[in-house]
Amino acid sequence: MASSRDDFIIAIRSAFLKKSTQQKFSLLSLVFTSIFIIVLSNLDFKAVRYLKIGINELVYRSSFVVSIPENFIKDTFIEVSDYTTFFNDYKKKRLELSKLKSNFVSSEIIQNENRELKELINDYVSTSDKILAKIIVDHESPFLKSIIINKGSKDNIKIGTNIYDQSYLVGRVIEVNYKTSRVLLLSDLNSNVPVTIAPQNIQAIVTGSGDNYGQIKYIKDGLTGEFDEESIIYTSGTGAIFKSGIPIGTLEIIKENSSDEFSVEFYSDFSQLKYVFAEITSISEIPDQNVSEPDNETNNSINAKLKILEDELEIIEETNSKFLEENIDLKNEINNLNNKLLILNNELSSKNITISQFNIDKTELEFLRLNLEFGHKCRKSNKLFQKSVGFEPGSDEYKKCVLNKGVIIND
Amino acid sequence: MTSLKSKGFFSKFYSWLPIVVLYVSVLNEFDVNYLDLDFFSFNFPFILIFFFTLKDFKNFDYLLVFLAGLINDTVVGLPLGLSSLSFMIICIATSYFRNITIRPNQVKDWFYFLFVIILVNSLNYSILTLFFSYNLILWGYVVNTFFTFLFYLIFLTIFKFYLKGIND
Numbered sequence: 001m002a003s004s005r006d007d008f009i010i011a012i013r014s015a016f017l018k019k020s021t022q023q024k025f026s027l028l029s030l031v032f033t034s035i036f037i038i039v040l041s042n043l044d045f046k047a048v049r050y051l052k053i054g055i056n057e058l059v060y061r062s063s064f065v066v067s068i069p070e071n072f073i074k075d076t077f078i079e080v081s082d083y084t085t086f087f088n089d090y091k092k093k094r095l096e097l098s099k100l101k102s103n104f105v106s107s108e109i110i111q112n113e114n115r116e117l118k119e120l121i122n123d124y125v126s127t128s129d130k131i132l133a134k135i136i137v138d139h140e141s142p143f144l145k146s147i148i149i150n151k152g153s154k155d156n157i158k159i160g161t162n163i164y165d166q167s168y169l170v171g172r173v174i175e176v177n178y179k180t181s182r183v184l185l186l187s188d189l190n191s192n193v194p195v196t197i198a199p200q201n202i203q204a205i206v207t208g209s210g211d212n213y214g215q216i217k218y219i220k221d222g223l224t225g226e227f228d229e230e231s232i233i234y235t236s237g238t239g240a241i242f243k244s245g246i247p248i249g250t251l252e253i254i255k256e257n258s259s260d261e262f263s264v265e266f267y268s269d270f271s272q273l274k275y276v277f278a279e280i281t282s283i284s285e286i287p288d289q290n291v292s293e294p295d296n297e298t299n300n301s302i303n304a305k306l307k308i309l310e311d312e313l314e315i316i317e318e319t320n321s322k323f324l325e326e327n328i329d330l331k332n333e334i335n336n337l338n339n340k341l342l343i344l345n346n347e348l349s350s351k352n353i354t355i356s357q358f359n360i361d362k363t364e365l366e367f368l369r370l371n372l373e374f375g376h377k378c379r380k381s382n383k384l385f386q387k388s389v390g391f392e393p394g395s396d397e398y399k400k401c402v403l404n405k406g407v408i409i410n411d
Numbered sequence: 412m413t414s415l416k417s418k419g420f421f422s423k424f425y426s427w428l429p430i431v432v433l434y435v436s437v438l439n440e441f442d443v444n445y446l447d448l449d450f451f452s453f454n455f456p457f458i459l460i461f462f463f464t465l466k467d468f469k470n471f472d473y474l475l476v477f478l479a480g481l482i483n484d485t486v487v488g489l490p491l492g493l494s495s496l497s498f499m500i501i502c503i504a505t506s507y508f509r510n511i512t513i514r515p516n517q518v519k520d521w522f523y524f525l526f527v528i529i530l531v532n533s534l535n536y537s538i539l540t541l542f543f544s545y546n547l548i549l550w551g552y553v554v555n556t557f558f559t560f561l562f563y564l565i566f567l568t569i570f571k572f573y574l575k576g577i578n579d
Contacts, residue, residue, distance in 0.1 A: 025477075055481070
């Protein structure tokens with residue numbers, strides 16, 4: 001028994017301490033060095049930090065070079081498969097483009113409105129500038145989802161900088177070196193993003209699943225029934241880690257037994273990323289030109305109110321002058337119309353006179369025609385021994401008689 | 412192989428090939444998962460280190476393995492020194508196993524490898540979750556261990572073929 005224990009101890013001691021002919025260090029010393037490095041790397045010493053940055057720079061570049069053959073094969077395969085689906089993609093993209101164009105216009109309007117409102121309440125305005133970054137290492141570890149980009153502190157990248165694929169959020173920077181940075185993808189288990197689910201306007205947290213989708217967590221009970229498959233997920237900006245209103249993905253409802261599970265299908269395919277945008281943000285206060293003394297806060301607010309009132313007055317005056325101009329225009333128009341009416345009335349009366357004249361002429365003509373035909377029957381005869389029964393031509397009775405076609409009616 | 416010996420550079424390169432492959436694999440994070448299978452992954456450096464340290468291969472320097480661990484940590488984004496510690500534990504385990512083994516047996520080696528990778532992955536998982544508060548999928552570690560165990564046999568054949576070339 002004792003000898004077997006001795007053998008074990010000898011074997012262990014030999015394993016830890018004995019150096020083979022070709023080994024320069026014993027394993028025990030290397031184990032202690034490893035532990036020492038683990039501890040040291042987690043202490044925030046300046047020297048250690050710079051050493052770490054140096055190692056990172058060197059290793060990331062080496063990794064990029066070593067990965068060239070594998071990436072070439074991968075890219076070729078992707079390009080070939082892309083060509084096969086090219087036409088369908090083109091049609092889909094055209095539709096998307098037209099939709100996006102209309103969305104872009106409304107988005108610009110909203111942005112301007114937002115800016116004006118922020119200026120009105122003396123809030124800060126954040127100006128952002130997106131810089132293009134190339135992904136130099138994207139080997140997805142089975143356990144950690146992160147990428148390395150070729151921009152670092154030299155390009156104003158900071159820890160927490162938001163990273164985009166087009167306009168979709170893909171992650172944030174968690175480690176910054178001089179010319180490289182590590183980006184934690186949204187799909188990583190350690191990634192938590194405060195989000196808003198639209199159009200229901202429900203707040204939640206999206207956590208990475210370690211796979212190519214996210215999981216929705218921490219939703220208030222009773223609100224889950226309102227979700228549908230069309231729901232869009234975008235950042236809420238809570239906690240100021242991510243900017244608000246950045247689209248992330250769409251909601252997917254997974255039915256499991258009695259309860260529903262909610263996951264997020266990201267807009268971006270993290271395995272296909274080649275270039276990303278890093279958003280360099282700088283926050284600037286709205287300059288207040290009226291205030292000279294910084295300690296006078298009351299004056300500040302009064303001035304702001306006065307400025308608003310002055311603006312309002314200006315707007316009202318402008319509107320008034322516009323109304324006056326419109327009034328004058330309308331009066332002129334009424335005058336013109338009255339003149340036109342008068343002319344038309346004159347025209348009408350002249351037309352009426354013409355019509356009545358025409359009627360008179362018509363009656364006269366009819367009388368003359370009848371006079372020719374029946375005049376002899378109505379005319380008074382001057383012959384001897386003949387009883388006079390007619391009327392004197394030109395008299396009213398003669399006229400009546402002619403119009404009655406020679407029939408004499410005695411009153 | 413005689414022609415290989417005569418060619419100095421190629422002979423040297425051939426004898427250093429395992430270390431070169433180790434460095435390429437840690438820099439490249441090679442896992443051949445192009446089929447996008449869920450959780451599929453295997454740890455190639457573990458297989459390589461286990462095999463060549465068990466065989467006490469002359470150019471497989473512990474210091475170089477230790478440095479490969481540091482590179483692996485940098486590429487993957489793990490706390491610096493963790494992979495080195497894992498690699499060193501594998502080296503200790505193989506060194507111990509070599510000391511107590513009189514008649515080497517491939518099946519015994521294979522199952523001992525399973526024991527070692529379970530030990531190393533458990534330690535890895537524990538350190539990351541307990542001391543560094545990482546969120547990790549335990550199931551992913553189990554699948555990784557399983558596939559690493561299976562792939563050992565495939566790579567064993569290739570490595571034996573390589574050693575045969577060296578010995579010839």
